[in-house]
Amino acid sequence: MAEPMGFYTDTTVCIGCKACEVACKEWNxxxxxxxxxxxxxxxxxxxxxxxxxxxxxHVKFIEQFTEDRKDxxxxxxxxxxxxxxxxxxxxxxxxxxxxxxxxxxxVIQSDTCNGCRDCISACPFGVIEVNPASGTAxxxxxxxxxxxxxxxxxxxxxxxxxxIQFGKISDLRNRAQKRVEQLQQAGEKRxxxxxxxxxxxxxxxxxxxxxxxxxxxxxPPDPKMPTRNxxxxxxxxxxxxxxxxxxxxxxxxxxxxxxxxxxxRP
Amino acid sequence: xxxxxSSTFFSAPPDWxxxxxxxxxxxxxxxxxxxxxxLIALFGRSEDRPLVRLGYYIAFPCxxxxxxxxxxxxxxxxxxxxxxxxxxxxxxxxKPWSPMSVGSWGLLFFGLFSLLSFLGALAxxxxxxxxxxxxxxxPGMLSKVIGVFGGLFAFFVAxxxxxxxxxxxxxxxxxxxxxxxxxxxxxxxxxAALMILLAHRSRWTxxxxxxxxxxxxxxxxxxxLVLIAVMISLGPVFRAWLSAxxxxxxxxxxxxxxxxxxxxxxxxxxxxxxxxITAAALVxxxxxxxxxxxxxxxxxx
Numbered sequence: 060m061a062e063p064m065g066f067y068t069d070t071t072v073c074i075g076c077k078a079c080e081v082a083c084k085e086w087n088x089x090x091x092x093x094x095x096x097x098x099x100x101x102x103x104x105x106x107x108x109x110x111x112x113x114x115x116x117h118v119k120f121i122e123q124f125t126e127d128r129k130d131x132x133x134x135x136x137x138x139x140x141x142x143x144x145x146x147x148x149x150x151x152x153x154x155x156x157x158x159x160x161x162x163x164x165x166v167i168q169s170d171t172c173n174g175c176r177d178c179i180s181a182c183p184f185g186v187i188e189v190n191p192a193s194g195t196a197x198x199x200x201x202x203x204x205x206x207x208x209x210x211x212x213x214x215x216x217x218x219x220x221x222x223i224q225f226g227k228i229s230d231l232r233n234r235a236q237k238r239v240e241q242l243q244q245a246g247e248k249r250x251x252x253x254x255x256x257x258x259x260x261x262x263x264x265x266x267x268x269x270x271x272x273x274x275x276x277x278x279p280p281d282p283k284m285p286t287r288n289x290x291x292x293x294x295x296x297x298x299x300x301x302x303x304x305x306x307x308x309x310x311x312x313x314x315x316x317x318x319x320x321x322x323x324r325p
Numbered sequence: 326x327x328x329x330x331s332s333t334f335f336s337a338p339p340d341w342x343x344x345x346x347x348x349x350x351x352x353x354x355x356x357x358x359x360x361x362x363x364l365i366a367l368f369g370r371s372e373d374r375p376l377v378r379l380g381y382y383i384a385f386p387c388x389x390x391x392x393x394x395x396x397x398x399x400x401x402x403x404x405x406x407x408x409x410x411x412x413x414x415x416x417x418x419x420k421p422w423s424p425m426s427v428g429s430w431g432l433l434f435f436g437l438f439s440l441l442s443f444l445g446a447l448a449x450x451x452x453x454x455x456x457x458x459x460x461x462x463x464p465g466m467l468s469k470v471i472g473v474f475g476g477l478f479a480f481f482v483a484x485x486x487x488x489x490x491x492x493x494x495x496x497x498x499x500x501x502x503x504x505x506x507x508x509x510x511x512x513x514x515x516x517a518a519l520m521i522l523l524a525h526r527s528r529w530t531x532x533x534x535x536x537x538x539x540x541x542x543x544x545x546x547x548x549x550l551v552l553i554a555v556m557i558s559l560g561p562v563f564r565a566w567l568s569a570x571x572x573x574x575x576x577x578x579x580x581x582x583x584x585x586x587x588x589x590x591x592x593x594x595x596x597x598x599x600x601x602i603t604a605a606a607l608v609x610x611x612x613x614x615x616x617x618x619x620x621x622x623x624x625x626x
Contacts, residue, residue, distance in 0.1 A: 109337075151492060153426035154407040155418055173407045174400015176339035177425045180493035185337035194400035279332035285492045286422050288502045292491040296505030299551070300480040303513040306543045307364035310536040311373075 063163035064206065065142055065264030066215060066223055067231035069238060070276070071250070073135040073222040075104060075118055080137075082217035083116040086202065090192055110138055112190030115199040116214050121275060136267065136276050137223055139214070140165065140186045140199035141254060144261035147285050148178035148187060156195075163228070163264055164201040172196050183260075183282035201265075228264055235268055242270075253278060260284065330561035336494040338624035344398040348391050349486050349616040350515075352432075353508060355387035356483030357516025359439055361540070363476035365533050367469070373533035374463070378446035379520055384479070385443035388436050395432075409433065424489035431481045438475030445471070483516075484509030490619070496565055497623040501558040503551060504619065510548045515612035517541035518586075518605035525602050538601065542590045545608065549583045552615075570622035573614060582611010 083089070090113050091097065100106050103120035110117045117138045124131030142164045149157040149165055156171035157178060167178070167187075172195035179187045179196060190197040202212035210216075215225035224231060232255050242250035249270045254263030260282055273280045329335070362380020365373050396405045404412070408429035411418040420426040445461025445468055447453035460467050487504030498504065517537050524534055556563055566574060586604035589595060596603055 111337075147494060151420075151423045151425065153418070153420060153423050153429060154404075155411050155413075155420075156407070171404075171407060171412050172401070173404035175398075175408070175425060176341065176400070177423070177489075177493075179337055179339040180341075180495045180498070181336075183332060183336050183494040185335055188337060189340070189400050196400070274329055274335075277335060279335040281332045282335075283332060283494070285494055285499060288491040288499060289422060289424075289488075291502035292488040292505050295503050296484045296488050296509060299484055299506035299509035302547060303510055303544060304360070304364065304480070306540050306547070307361060307513075308368055310540045310543070311364050311533060312368040 061161050061163075063144075063228040063264055064226065065164070065201070065228050065231060065266070066139065066212075066225055067235045067255075067266055067268070068137055068139075069222050069224070069235070069268045070134065070136040071242065071247070071268060071270060072220045073118070073137055074220055075120055075133070075135040076219060077107075077118050078217040078219060079214035079223055080107060080114070080116045080118060082213040083199070084114075086205070086213035087115060087200075089113045089115065089190075109188075110140075110184075110186050110198070111188030112197045113188075113192075115139065115197070119277060123271075123275075134271060134275065136269075137214070137218075138277070139265055140201070141184055141260070141266075142199075142201055142264035143259075144257070144264065145284060147181040147183060147260070147282075151177045151181040151285055153177060160203055160206075162201070162203070162206050164203065164206075166200045166203050167196055167198060169193055169195045169197065181285045183279050185277075228262075231266075235266070238268060242268075330564065331496060331500055333494050333496045333499050333562070334626060336496075338495065338626075339493075341398070341620055341624065344394045346613075346617050346620045348394040348398070349508070349620065350613050351387045351394065352391040352486060353483050353512030353612065353616075354516050354519060355384045355391060355439065356435070356479040356481070356509075357512035357514075358387070358520060359384035359435075359442070359479035360476045360483065361513065361516055361520060361537070362442070363472040363479070365536075366463075366472055369533045369536070370531070372531045374449070375527075375529060376520065376524060376531060376533045376537070378449060379523055380516075381439065381442040381446040383516075383519060383523075385436075385439040388432065388439050388482070392432060392436065424485055424492050428482075428485045428489060431478055431485060435475065435478035435482045438471055438478055441471050442468075442475055480509065483512035490623075495623045496562055496626045497559065497619070500560070500562040501555050503555045503558055507548070507551045507555055507615075510544055510551050511612050511615055514541055514544045514548050515609050517544065518608035518612075521601055521605040522609070525605075538590065541605070541608065542587065545583055545587055545590075549579065552579070552583075565626055566622060568622070570618050570625070574618045574622075577614035578611045578618065581607055582614060583608075586611075 105120045107117050119136045121134035146165045156168045174194045187198045215223040239250050253269050254266035358380040362377045366377040396402045444458045448458035449462035462468050484505045487508035490498035490504050493499045586608045589600045589604035
């Protein structure tokens with residue numbers, strides 16, 4: 060396998076230009092919403108609203124202002140599939156449509172997916188959705204076709220501020236750690252990396268430099284694998300079966316199925 | 326800043342709608358009626374056979390309906406076979422840790438066993454004059470073997486959907502490990518209710534009818550206890566049900582589908598002869614609303 064590749068997104072230098080969204084849409088030939096008749100969301104400058112089957116990149120606009128709006132700040136973040144090392148979507152996919160590539164990225168094969176949508180509910184980040192044009196679940200492929208051709212993904216290539224950086228994960232982690240130290244020395248003590256280590260789903264191959272709590276950016280503080288419940292849920296299912304079976308056996312066995320005068324009276 | 330009671334609140338809803346609610350209901354009835362029929366067949370009396378056949382007559386059509394509902398719900402219905410066969414290699418597709426994958430195989434095998442039992446019931450009723458089908462009903466040993474294996478798959482089909490919901494990252498669904506248990510117990514109560522309704526319509530009076538009433542009542546109490554356990558296990562996520570869904574859960578499931586049927590069972594004098602059918606109908610309605618609330622409430626968050 061080639062060395063793991065991914066994104067490091069420094070949210071402190073994102074300017075909300077949405078070049079990444081446009082580049083992604085253009086390269087991957089994703090359709091526009093409502094045939095191009097978009098409506099304003101009323102949520103800051105965010106009219107894309109979310110990641111879904113036709114939006115594989117999404118720039119979030121988070122306004123943190125006082126009520127009189129005299130003081131505050133913008134938090135901007137270009138969100139994308141995290142290409143988790145332990146990927147919940149890949150884990151549950153019943154058709155084998157979701158695979159891990161030689162670049163350690165996670166890709167949905169559209170010709171195999173049958174649109175069951177199990178992956179959508181499994182993804183703790185709300186990344187995956189059905190593309191209405193294909194009827195299959197879709198998300199960022201980290202430009203797998205471009206990577207195979209030795210090219211950089213379209214979004215990071217288009218990013219004018221290097222907020223989105225592409226490269227080997229090991230290099231990106233070193234670069235990100237230096238940036239955190241730089242920001243903290245400059246007084247931004249809230250700077251930290253989200254998903255750069257193995258604590259979050261074994262590591263995210265698309266990780267972030269943030270300056271507030273993850274939930275402020277719409278990221279789960281403690282994402283988990285869906286199979287965390289498998290053993291307990293299966294045992295309780297079995298317990299239910301045993302209890303119901305026992306009740307049936309007790310009531311249906313010959314001496315248990317005695318004529319009950321309350322129930323059998325005409 | 327909004328606070329979230331669980332990390333599951335950042336996932337997206339899969340848009341499982343009415344088709345899935347109906348599948349959960351019919352799948353529960355298919356599994357429940359089958360395993361009740363098998364229990365009566367194994368432990369009941371010979372005069373209970375019509376009730377056994379009734380269970381098989383319900384189970385097979387319900388599992389066929391379930392398969393149709395699941396296929397229609399796919400974004401690409403013609404690719405339903407991708408659940409069973411890997412489309413690139415044509416090798417069997419099986420992931421033991423994915424409930425949807427295991428469930429697909431479970432439905433297939435349960436469908437086969439319930440078909441065999443269905444054919445056996447038809448032959449026993451003399452509605453199918455196919456010599457081979459005679460081996461599928463008593464006194465042939467084959468019917469017991471089919472019943473036991475089919476019964477195991479029936480127990481699986483009746484409750485795995487709750488496990489499937491738990492193996493997600495959606496609020497409510499994945500915040501409790503008890504939905505599989507709740508669904509299998511609910512499948513038993515709704516199936517007993519449906520069999521009571523249909524038996525009452527045919528004016529049957531075999532001993533297993535009384536046992537079915539009793540089983541339904543006991544399972545109803547267990548279902549209520551499991552639902553309370555589900556609510557407690559949700560912890561802070563329970564506040565998601567402090568909404569219209571919570572009201573529907575209380576009035577539609579607990580009051581209408583559990584408490585009133587229990588009262589009707591224990592207070593026979595209330596509606597007289599209409600007590601059993603009223604109670605059974607309410608249990609069925611409650612069982613449907615239970616699935617509706619669980620499927621939709623977790624996706625509206």
